[in-house]
Amino acid sequence: MRILIDMGHPAHVHLFKNFIWEMEKRGHRVLVTARDKDVVTQLLKAYNIPYIPVGKKGTGSLNLIKEWTFRDFDIIRIARKFNPDILLGVLNPATAHAARLLGKVSVTFTDSEPEIAKYPIADTITLPFTDVILTLSSVQHDYGEKEVRVNSYKELASLHPLRFSPNPDVLNIAGLTPEDDYALVRFVAWGAYHDMGQGGLTLEDKHALIRELEQSCRVFISSESPLPPEFEKYRLPIPPERMHDFLHYAKIFVSDSQTMTTEAALLGTPAVRCNSFVGKNDMGNFVELEERYHLIYNCKDGISVLSKVRELLLSSDLKTEWARRREPLLQEKMDLTAFMVWLVENYPQSFAEMREHPEMQYSGASAMGGVS
Known part of the structure; x- marks a missing residue:
């Protein structure tokens, strides 16, 4: 198969890197295009994943729309030459539009509900043009x-x-001991399109948080x-490619970030999240991570954050407690890389089978293509 993947955020690199390696190991050809945003290209270089640069991060909604427009043209041009199957x-939107225009298959992943964004522009201009919407069981929206x-x-x-083992030598880099x-x-930074009208910790909140944390441990900050x-x-x-090692060994993680909060939970690090998405319309995965898995x-x-941080640090x-809480999650949740390999390699039969018998996924990732 010939597969084109476009990456616009560091989290996309982590989502697709093992999929890329697994598919290439199986003899498929993968072409990666990447937006020059944050540390996207730095991560790709660190993981030795070749890529074609497409687009550059801008600021403001008008610049984002302008960037999306140019990305559409670039991805269409690259896809026409590469001739991908999927x-x-x-x-x-760029991969969905290119696939529709060229008569190819588009698989679009999303783990958030369109209702959480005040202006769900990407959903509106992407989903009508894609063939498969790959989402999570925790998402509180029916995509049809x-x-x-x-x-x-x-x-x-x-x-x-199966994909990650923490390496303790990251502590030496930060001047720490076990x-x-x-x-x-x-x-x-709250500059993405889905962040319009949203926000996180204020500068005053950040100062108060650091003062609180410093009373019992060293503090390190990662900032967009x-x-x-x-x-x-x-x-x-x-x-940045060592972030997950460092996050694993942290005593506590506090943030207004979305992705890294989930990463902390999956690594067994207590996480406190604060932003304006929290509330009755919050994303389903964060509700599940708090209410089902604790x-x-x-x-x-910020006041609620300080109260929870004080409680946890006591x-x-x-x-040890978080490692115990993490076990049921790992027993219930699937290796997403294995699932994506099976879905793509066996498309369109895999899509039809999942639509007809969604419970088949629980037979285990090994039954879906033997991914190790």
């Missing part, structure tokens, strides 16, 4: 006849125990946007 993306649901999280494509307690804090001068001393000194806490404001066996 195009994959994460709520990606194109939908395929898998009982997993997108982060399990890279963090399932006995040191530390907190990882993540701040996002430039850090204020007073926070520079907390800057995380590790390369691995994260969703907070609406526990002497925090990591």
Whole structure:
């Protein structure tokens, strides 16, 4: 098979990297295009995944629309030359449009409900043109006849125990020992299209949070946007491809981030999340991680965050307890990489089978193509 994957966010690299390696190992050819955003291209280089640069991060809604337009043309041009059988993306209008125009198959992944975005532009201009909408069992939205649901999280494509083992030498890079307690804090920039009208921790909240954490552990900050001068001393000194190692060994994770909150939960690190998405219309995966597995806490404001952080840090066996809570999740959730390999390799039969018998996924990933 010939497969084209477009990546616009660092999380997309983690979602697809094992899929790429597995498909190439099976003799398929994969072409990657990538947006110059955050650390997308840095991660691809670190994982030795060749890519074609397409598009560059802009600011503001008008620039985003302009970028999407140019990406459409670029992806269509690249796809016409490469002639893929299937195009994959994460709520990606460019891959969906290119596939429709060229008469190819488009698989679009999404793990969020369109209702959570004040302006669900990407859903509107992507989903009508895609052939398969791959989503999660926790998503609280019915995508109709194109939908395929898998009982997993997108982060399990890279963090399932079959795919990831933490490497403790990351502690040396940060000047830590295995006995040191530390907190990882993540701040996002709130510049993506789905973040319009949304927000996270205020500067005052961030100062109060760091003061609270410093009373019991070292603090490290990862940030999408430039850090204020007073926070520079907390800057995380590790390369982005080692983030999951570092997150695994942290005592606690606090953030207004979406993806990294889920990653912390799957790694057994207590996570406290705070942003304006929290509430009655929150994403289903965060509701499930809090209410079913008790691995994260969703907070609406900075005061609630401080209260929860204080409570958690009083526990002497925090990591042991979270490892125990994590086990039922790992027993119930699937290796998403294995599922994607089976779905793509066996399309369209796989799509028809999942629509007719969605429970078949529970027979285990090994039955879906023998992915190791």
